[in-house]
Amino acid sequence: MSIHHHLDAATVMRYASGDLDAAFTIVVASHLAMCDECRRAVRLAEAMGGQCLDDAPAPALSDGAFARLSHAIDADGARDRPAAPADQGIRETLRSDVPLPLRRLVGDTFDDVRWRTIVPGVQRHRIELADTNSSLYMLKIGRGRKMPEHGHGGSEMTLVMRGSYSDVLGRYQAGDIADLDEHVEHQPVVDSDEPCICLVATEEPTRFKGVVSRLMQPFVRI
Ligand SMILES: [Zn+2]
Known part of the structure; x- marks a missing residue:
């Protein structure tokens, strides 16, 4: 790897x-x-x-x-x-x-995960943890799909586990981690043939920039 x-x-x-x-x-x-x-x-x-x-x-x-x-x-x-x-x-x-x-949290394979579609081409599985003020979730994003451009209210850490995406910071493949502070704004786009599966921790609710994205935020709760 x-x-x-x-x-x-x-x-x-x-x-x-x-x-x-x-x-x-x-x-x-x-x-x-x-x-x-x-x-x-x-x-x-x-x-x-x-x-x-x-x-x-x-x-x-x-x-x-x-x-x-x-x-x-x-x-x-x-x-x-x-x-x-x-x-x-x-x-x-x-x-x-x-x-x-x-x-121990999600099972032995990604097929075991109970994915929920939040917008077309983007699925999420929230992982509930005790003793944390942060969010932990997995995302499964189809080829060519974008996440809304966003900044962060706090730190965000994204680990790619399958597939790949690109943003202004570079290309992220399986094993790569984006360890970002609150000043970074980015819009990942999946560029692998297979869906990109990531593990994400966020310190604060992510701030989406677009009007539609902001309206959507209470529903997707990212
Ligand atoms: Zn490393």
């Missing part, structure tokens, strides 16, 4: 220190099940001591911090180590298509 879009360095730190909301934790854990690079980054962050990092202000991380972090882990020889026991489960995950951390 070739992954081009990874977790933000601040997210790695927050995950390692147990500071992420439950909905975001599941999206991050699902990406980690697919991504060697981010797993190494989390291991290093944990080794550095999550508790100390917890007190450091996230904005202090400079551009390129993540790349340096990964490079430091590679230099540490992590690439040459034998697969950890957890990696066995990861290979199994890839066969079943549903990341391991998500299976």
Whole structure:
């Protein structure tokens, strides 16, 4: 699996220190099940001591911090180590298509998911969680379909699990994660032959920009 879009360095730190909301934790854990690079980054962050990092202000991380972090882990020889026991489960995950951390919530295959159509070509499955103020849901979007252009009231994290989409930030394929803050506005368009299936966590209700989209929002509750 070739992954081009990874977790933000601040997210790695927050995950390692147990500071992420439950909905975001599941999206991050699902990406980690697919991504060697981010797993190494989390291991290093944990080794550095999550508790100390917890007190450091996230904005202090400079551009390129993540790349340096990964490079430091590679230099540490992590690439040459034998697969950890957890990696066995990861290979199994890839066969079943549903990341391991998500299976207890939605079942072993995407066919088990109870999809509900919210607009033509777009289906959604909400995942109810206790102890969260965020939303967690899966989307299944048909080829050529667009999500309404939107900004965010807070952070949004989208993990592609099957198919692909493109937006102003690039092309996202299976394993890629869009780890976005509240300043980003985008309009993903599915460009794969098969439907694109994503796992999405949002901190606040998403703000759609168009009049029709805004009118629709109370009904689709994204
Ligand atoms: Zn990654």
